[in-house]
Every structure is written in structure tokens, then in C-alpha cells.
Amino acid sequence: MPEPPWLDDREARAWRAMIGVMQQLTAALERQLVQDAGLSGADYTLLVPLSEAPGGVLRARDLGRMVGWERSRISHQITRMQKRGLVAREECSEDARGSMVQLTDAGRAAIVEAAPAHVAAVRRYFLDVLTDAELDLIGPALERVLDRLPDNGDDRARGERP
Known part of the structure; x- marks a missing residue:
């Protein structure tokens, strides 16, 4: 495989800024959640889709897919949250191997x-x-990046699937 072209100054600046934003914004939001509500970012990540789901119930594997987590990570986080009384786990009536x-x-x-x-x-x-103009640009731009990323362990980019 040929070596990809190195990043030019403009590309490197944008990439480094993106990395900094991902790391520092995530850390700031995590600190705020712990300080103000006693929740971890992982707690909040799962509570949001559960709170939006009909009846507050989702199949564990669907919840994992929604947040882009692997099976073991979702299982461990649900167990931690279950111990704290934030969620309950039940057998899936449709499939004994699954849980709700x-x-x-x-x-x-x-x-x-x-x-x-x-x-x-x-x-x-x-x-x-x-600014409003920047939001109008950044939203669609980041959605295009998301569409190009592999989906939960699948090496193929979402936008390139058959």
C-alpha cells in the first residue's frame, strides 16, 4: 500500500484542533456531570437514549449500537448503573439470550x-x-465525517457499504 500524503500545515492545524476539542470538551463535560449530578459521562450517554425510548426500555444490544459501544462495555456499564439503581435489566421475552x-x-x-x-x-x-454560519457549516461537515467512520468494529466505512 502506498504511503498516504503527509498533512500540510492547514490540515495539521485542523486535525490538532479537532483532537484537542474532542479531548478537552469531553473532559470538561465529564467534570460538569460528576460535579453537578454525580453522573459519569458513560452514565449520561446511556441515560439519554433510555429516557427518549418508549417506556424507557431498550434492548441492551440496541442501546450499545445507538451509542457505538461494544457488547462488553455496554454490559459492564449497565451492571454499574444497575448497582446504583439507575437502570434495571430484564430478560428479553423474544430472545432468552438478549436482555432489556x-x-x-x-x-x-x-x-x-x-x-x-x-x-x-x-x-x-x-x-x-x-456563529450561526459556523454552526451551519460544522454540523453537516461533522455528519459527513461520521458517515465515513467504521460502524462498531466493521472495518468498512458506512458511506462505502454496498
């Missing part, structure tokens, strides 16, 4: 408490520093 994850009342209360401060932090650290 149910948002508990405590889990719903936790996301309701955490969401306002989290949204404020997202605005403060990300949205408020961008």
Missing part, C-alpha cells in the same frame, strides 16, 4: 436533574463560541 434495559425512576430523576446543567455546559463550551 429499563430506566428506573431513580435513573429518570438523575437525567432530569443532570440535563439542564449539561445543556448549559454544551452551550458554554461549544455552541456559544460559534
